[in-house]
């Protein structure tokens with residue numbers, strides 16, 4: 001098993017697969033700002049102890065805002081294109097982990113690191129599993145994203161074929177969580193990846209996965 005960390009391959013262009021591609025530069029900053037406020041709304045809703053009348057009033061307000069936005073809806077499969085460190089990067093615009101415009105996504109922004117990718121995120125009570133702790137499914141999702149992103153950085157985007165997670169310590173809510181991912185090897189279309197989750201430098205979860213590469217159509 002080998003991997004050349006120095007030579008990213010040309011990426012498949014999602015437009016060749018019939019997907020709409022949206023340039024990051026074309027997105028209004030107000031959209032990300034709205035998503036951030038909706039994250040606050042989700043947290044406030046999940047934890048509210050307000051009176052029924054206040055809850056009903058809030059529900060009506062939310063209905064009004066939803067109607068305001070639903071009038072101009074983008075299709076679900078749209079892809080986001082950005083230039084990162086002089087190379088193209090594509091991801092689904094509403095990716096469930098890290099998409100800035102998706103308020104349901106934890107705001108994990110991954111970037112190239114010395115070996116692979118690294119990012120930080122603080123997860124609030126909307127991501128709770130056991131009391132005060134991050135849900136294990138979300139930890140798996142963070143690892144999946146970081147490991148998949150590490151493959152993308154080397155020009156090898158793929159689909160997760162297999163994912164394994166070891167939960168070493170509980171991961172607390174409300175604290176910065178460090179997520180890392182890296183490619184450990186390749187074999188034909190298979191990309192072997194590994195990732196870690198740490199809080200205050202302590203390992204709380206680690207994973208491995210096999211990504212199967214999507215190949216360019218031409």
Ligand SMILES: CCCCCCCCCC(=O)SCCNC(=O)CCNC(=O)[C@H](O)C(C)(C)COP(=O)(O)OP(=O)(O)OC[C@H]1O[C@@H](n2cnc3c(N)ncnc32)[C@H](O)[C@@H]1OP(=O)(O)O
Nearest residue numbers: 090091144145148149152159160161162188189190210212
């Ligand atoms: C910047 C943005 C970064 C974004 C990162 C996003 C990360 C998140 C990624 C995801 O969440 S992807 C969504 C979840 N995954 C899926 O929905 C995949 C569903 N499965 C499939 O579509 C197919 O099974 C798959 C594409 C994975 C493989 O089917 P193929 O028909 O294309 O491949 P094939 O079966 O010929 O297998 C190719 C190789 O992979 C190997 N393989 C297939 N399934 C495997 C498996 N489960 N475990 C290990 N290896 C596997 C298979 O043995 C073979 O190895 P060899 O070359 O050695 O023969």
